[in-house]
Amino acid sequence: MDVDETIAEIEENFENDYRSVDTLDELEDVKVKYLGKEGEVEKLFGMMGSIPDEKRPILGKAANELKEDISSRLKEKRSDLEKKLKEQKLKEERLDVTLPGAEVEKGSRHPIEIVKEELEDIFIGMGFKIAEGPEAEDEYHNFKALNIPEDHPARDLQDTLYIDDDLLLRTHTSPVQIRTMEDTEPPIRIIAPGRVYRADELDASHSPVFHQLEGLVVNENITFGDLKGTIRIMVEEIYGQKRDVRFRPSYFPFTEPSAEVDVSCGVCEGAGCKLCSRTGWLEIMGSGMVHPKVLEISGIDPHHFSGFAFGMGIDRIAMLKYGIEDIRLLFENDRRFLQQFK
Incomplete structure (x- = not known):
């Protein structure tokens, strides 16, 4: 084997590879090819054992120089x-410091959150606490x-x-009222806002997840008149003093007597339009006096205390407040829709 020829061949190959390198990755590949553990230079040192003794110093010196x-x-x-x-x-x-600065696009609060906070502020102003x-x-x-x-049909799948036989996604925030009555001695005055879930098909007016705000007052000598006064204040604060309120007899298992609460339509001012189904009224919540049996189950003496409760869909309140006709808009995160509430 001619040492000089072998080294010359390696030098020539390296020179060709060296000239073709344009990136750091390609440079690393060349380094591994020639200086790696199995590279061309290492192979020269590996040839020491196969050449005569007198040629080894020559090969060693040449390999090190290379x-x-x-x-x-x-x-x-x-x-x-x-x-x-x-x-x-x-x-x-x-x-380029001469260019105008890039405008930072500001976000906006969600209409559900806006209405939720408005309702919370109204009821906190009347002495309610959030539960x-x-x-x-x-x-x-x-x-x-x-x-x-x-x-009862509400228990149907x-x-x-249902998550299992006893655990489910709450269908209303009323359980918060029960838990509060179990743990708190009257007087009680709370609101319970939050997400609730029902097995509804998604359409313009229904969603399997939506938001409720329920209220509960329990004390001595609470009357239906107290309920009506509380609701009227809430309606005036949300919709303005020009809106009328009416209470229609209804039925709920947990209140007696019970009533649906309507407000006059703000679009037609009670004359009748598409939004209010030509009735002049829009339903906003259910309400009533807490059923004595519910008080008793929760550990409160119904002979000594009475109370009222109400519940409304925050989503529906927001839709009525802003004239939103499709509940799906509240959940689709369309920026064009949400930017309206900056």
Whole structure:
């Protein structure tokens, strides 16, 4: 084997590879090819055992010189490439201070959150406190403690999203009222805002997840008149003093007597239009005096205390307040829609 020819061949191959390098990755490949553990230079050192003794010093010296030369050339190439990359990056990131600044687009509060906070402020101003409870609720607090019998349609799988036989996604925030009465001695004055869930098909007026705000007052000598006065104040604060309020007899298992609450339509001012189905009225909530059995189940003496409760859909209040005709708009996160509420 001719040592000089072998080294010359390696030098020629390296020179060709060296000239073709344009990136740091390609440079690393060349380095591994010639200086790696199994590279071309290492192969020269590996040939020591197969050549005569007198040629070994010559090969060793030549291999070391070649290794130093290749290493030096590679470092020089790396320096050049890094310099070019830095210059390119500086050119791309150059800041023209004469250009106008980029406008930062501001976000906006969601209409549901806006209405929720308005309602909370109204009721806090009337002395109510905010109460919270779990969204995954047991059947006792969601149904039984609210005087809803086992054969009631609300317990059906068609209406309620069950997690297991006893655990479900709450269908209203009324369980918060029960938990509050179990843990608190009257007087009680709370509101319970939060998400609720029902097995509804998604359409313009229904969603499987929506938002409610319920209220509860329990004390001595609470009357239906107290309920009416509270609701009227809330309606005036949300919709203005020009809106009329009416109470229609209704039925709920957990209140007696019970009433639906309507407000006069703000679009037609009571004359009748498409929004109010030509009735001049818009239903906003259910309400009533807390059923004595519910008080008793919760550990409160119904002979000594009385109370009223009400519940409204925050989503519906928002839709009526802003003239939104499709509930799906509240959940689709369309920026064009949400930007209206900046």
